[in-house]
Amino acid sequence: MFEYFDTVHRISPAAQHAIAEISTEISLPKNKDLQPIGHTCKTIYFMVKGIARIYYYKDGVDVTESFEFENAIIARVESLFSGRPSRKGIQVVEDAELVAIDANRLFQLYDKFPEIERLFRKIFEADYVNLVNRLESIQFHTAEERYNALVAESPEVLQRIPLKHIASYLGITQVSLSRIRAKK
Amino acid sequence: MFEYFDTVHRISPAAQHAIAEISTEISLPKNKDLQPIGHTCKTIYFMVKGIARIYYYKDGVDVTESFEFENAIIARVESLFSGRPSRKGIQVVEDAELVAIDANRLFQLYDKFPEIERLFRKIFEADYVNLVNRLESIQFHTAEERYNALVAESPEVLQRIPLKHIASYLGITQVSLSRIRAKK
DNA sequence: ATGATTATTTAACATATGTAAAATGCTCCC
DNA sequence: GGGAGCATTTTACATATGTTAAATAATCAT
Secondary structure: OHHHHHHHOOOOHHHHHHHHHOEEEEEEOOOOEEEOOOOEOOEEEEEEEOOEEEEEEEOOEEEEEEEEOOOEEEOOHHHHOOOOEOOOEEEEOOOEEEEEEEHHHHHHHHHHOHHHHHHHHHHHHHHHHHHHHHHHHHHHOOHHHHHHHHHHHOOHHHHHOOHHHHHHHHOOOHHHHHHHHHHO | OHHHHHHHOOOOHHHHHHHHHOEEEEEEOOOOEEEOOOOEOOEEEEEEEOOEEEEEEEOOEEEEEEEEOOOEEEOOHHHHOOOOEOOOEEEEOOOEEEEEEEHHHHHHHHHHOHHHHHHHHHHHHHHHHHHHHHHHHHHHOOHHHHHHHHHHHOOHHHHHOOHHHHHHHHOOOHHHHHHHHHHO
16 A cells, blocks of 8 residues: 555655554455445545445446546545535445555544645545546547447456446446447 | 635635735636636636636537636646646636636645645545536436536526536537426 | 627437346356 | 356337527627
């Protein structure tokens, strides 16, 4: 995890130690919930191994909002930053290993370690940029374009994630996705 | 502007002064470009009066990515945070008054004033949360639901912004929007 | 005020995606 | 290895949205 952090913003050993103190390692088998729907997000996870997804129910249907792979942070930011309960949950798609960072204690560290505040600021800024690009893609590309772009960017997605989750992530039904795939 | 900042995170007079030093006031008539397409974003704007939109061209068609109203920050974050040129521009929709903040000099202030870093971290976190909610809305609501939600949230949009911009913001054509409006 | 320009709506048709249900294929557990 | 339960595809039909073009309506400049 700290190797990854260093690529974003290098922090001192003391700061690393402070983060380690509020972190715990977690292993979770495939399909298990990491965070249930309805709870306020108070934990930031770092994916060591496996894939996780943020999901919720729209009219009773399971919808995937986003996926995160190895070496990425995952959190329900709309709850984390607003303090409100989230209608979303986090579930691991494969057997996974993660680091759980206590968010409130992390935010407290910001006062003592401006370098930690800066690190996480940069991490979330990068996430923000990704989200802007994702919005653009979903707002003005067809489902087929989005599917092709996803496969081009991360072909392993197809091997590791069930199509039903990919379909809802792309904003379409599984039937539509099947049709798009059949065109090839 | 500083009144607005205080609602996010109160900063010292010295910090306010430092921000004021790197800011300039701007007036711009309706439909003028604030920032052209293709340039790297190096300015963060605060809207004092009027409405601005971030837009780009998709297959030759003018597309609105977002609107910002009074008392809001507007910037092309995907360029600001990545340092890459933006395919997007910023245009004012009405006669507008703004404050332009030099982004590079602002980021330099972060070292001297952690409170300024925190202020802008919080501002962009709040924007990030809005964007997550926007993505959800566009991914899993019909165009009609999105239009109704927009009107419910900010009815003045209809008076102040041409429908063609609202249509592309909602991710649909103007014809579709007309049909939705006609249903009432 | 008048005409030119721009914005919005309407119409007719094409296409993409949704819905429901059935068929097929795959996985995992005993 | 067989069967139960998922996952994926296919089919048929319904609906929403796109495209193009023309008709109205509103706005702007002289």
